[in-house]
Amino acid sequence: MRLIHLSLADFRSYTALELPLEAGVGVLVGRNGQGKTNVVEAIGYLANQASHRVAQDAPLVRAGAPRAVVRGAVRHEDRTALIELEINPGKANRARLNRSPVSRPRDVLGYLRTVLFAPEDLALVKGDPAERRRFIDELLVARAPRYAAVRADYERALKQRNALLRSASMVRRGARGGQAPDLSTLDVWDGHLAKAGAQLLAARLAVLRGLAPLVDKAYGTIAGHSGAAVEYRPSFPLGESGAPADRPLTVAELEAALGEALTEARPSEVERGLTLVGPHRDDLALTIDYGSGPLPAKGYASHGESWSFALAVKLASYELLRSDGIEPVLLLDDVFAELDSSRRAHLAAVAANAEQVIVTAAVEQDVPAELGGKRYLVAEGSVNMQESGDNPPEPEPTG
Numbered sequence: 001m002r003l004i005h006l007s008l009a010d011f012r013s014y015t016a017l018e019l020p021l022e023a024g025v026g027v028l029v030g031r032n033g034q035g036k037t038n039v040v041e042a043i044g045y046l047a048n049q050a051s052h053r054v055a056q057d058a059p060l061v062r063a064g065a066p067r068a069v070v071r072g073a074v075r076h077e078d079r080t081a082l083i084e085l086e087i088n089p090g091k092a093n094r095a096r097l098n099r100s101p102v103s104r105p106r107d108v109l110g111y112l113r114t115v116l117f118a119p120e121d122l123a124l125v126k127g128d129p130a131e132r133r134r135f136i137d138e139l140l141v142a143r144a145p146r147y148a149a150v151r152a153d154y155e156r157a158l159k160q161r162n163a164l165l166r167s168a169s170m171v172r173r174g175a176r177g178g179q180a181p182d183l184s185t186l187d188v189w190d191g192h193l194a195k196a197g198a199q200l201l202a203a204r205l206a207v208l209r210g211l212a213p214l215v216d217k218a219y220g221t222i223a224g225h226s227g228a229a230v231e232y233r234p235s236f237p238l239g240e241s242g243a244p245a246d247r248p249l250t251v252a253e254l255e256a257a258l259g260e261a262l263t264e265a266r267p268s269e270v271e272r273g274l275t276l277v278g279p280h281r282d283d284l285a286l287t288i289d290y291g292s293g294p295l296p297a298k299g300y301a302s303h304g305e306s307w308s309f310a311l312a313v314k315l316a317s318y319e320l321l322r323s324d325g326i327e328p329v330l331l332l333d334d335v336f337a338e339l340d341s342s343r344r345a346h347l348a349a350v351a352a353n354a355e356q357v358i359v360t361a362a363v364e365q366d367v368p369a370e371l372g373g374k375r376y377l378v379a380e381g382s383v384n385m386q387e388s389g390d391n392p393p394e395p396e397p398t399g
Helices: 036-048 119-126 129-143 147-172 184-223 251-272 303-322 341-352
Strands: 002-011 014-020 024-029 068-076 079-087 094-097 114-117 228-233 283-289 294-296 329-333 356-361 374-379 382-385
Touching (some): 002 036, 036 068, 036 129, 036 329, 036 356, 119 129, 184 228, 184 251, 184 303, 184 341
Antiparallel strands (some): 068 079, 283 294
16 A cells, blocks of 8 residues: 555645655655644544644644645555545534545545654653553554444543533532433433443454554564563453453443443542543553563653654554555654664664655654655755755754
8 A cells, every 4th residue: 555646735834735655765854844744744644534743633724724635645456546635623524535525534544554653652651541542543443444433433422421420410519500410311321332332442452462462572673672561451340350351352241341330430420520431541551571570661661662662562553554464654753863773773674665654854864774765855835856966955953
């Protein structure tokens, strides 16, 4: 799989951009603030309909413009698909496939697969659980786009259930007059939440079973020793012992466990006005065993070890997607300057063998010499292929 053309209209700093791309390595070189990351962000958005930099869509639209459009031509084997996303802050986004409208933007998920490694990925190790939940959900949707609908169903039920709990909580505290809402309605939303939540949870656990050994293998290669582990940490007991069973639990078993947890948590939830158990409260535990037992990477891992773990997670994601028979586009956003020589060499070796990789760098010297391919100069809202013999941008002054 590769992206053969990218078009942008009013996306971030670009009024308009037409960028043909080739297989192999493509390096976007330009000073900071010129729009390199905006290109990578647009490609990632085309694949995942989410930005790795911001949670909301509004910042993606160029200042003063009502909307932005991201369009990409994707080639897989002998087929080409044209994907178009129209970003409308405050309104519903729209999508087209091969110039024909689709009913929902998520209907074009899966036509482009990407794996992005960026400085923000340190949040996988050092950040909040929401960062890790977003990572695992984007990975499972990349493998099976139908789970985008499951996520949407879960989030819809969660929103309705939280609204009911919040209303009941305010009445109990006297912050709102009138009678307390009929909490029998909560039983209905418990059923919806448990059904969608069980499907989402089962998919997350399945993805993690494939990912975890690949993370340990990648970390061992990068850091020189194994012992990296990724385990699921649910917000409620999945089995009688409070931990996942040796065999994978069925969706029905997970639905029953979540339903029971919601019933038990209801008094506390009514008091606090929000849903306290479910996939939206789960986490991934990232640990490293230094020889005396696993320790949380967050808080114990050094800065270099945290980089190694984040890199291992992303390379494992890349290998997992490749194992499905469709190689994703690898996006490396300004990361080589952050890595030491051994980590740079390992990442460069993977990138050099990728079907397509897009790299950004402030200066040519940040890119490992073994990564050939095309060079693109990024400056003042334009991206131009560098002709042979052109001089790369001068390094930025420091101090």
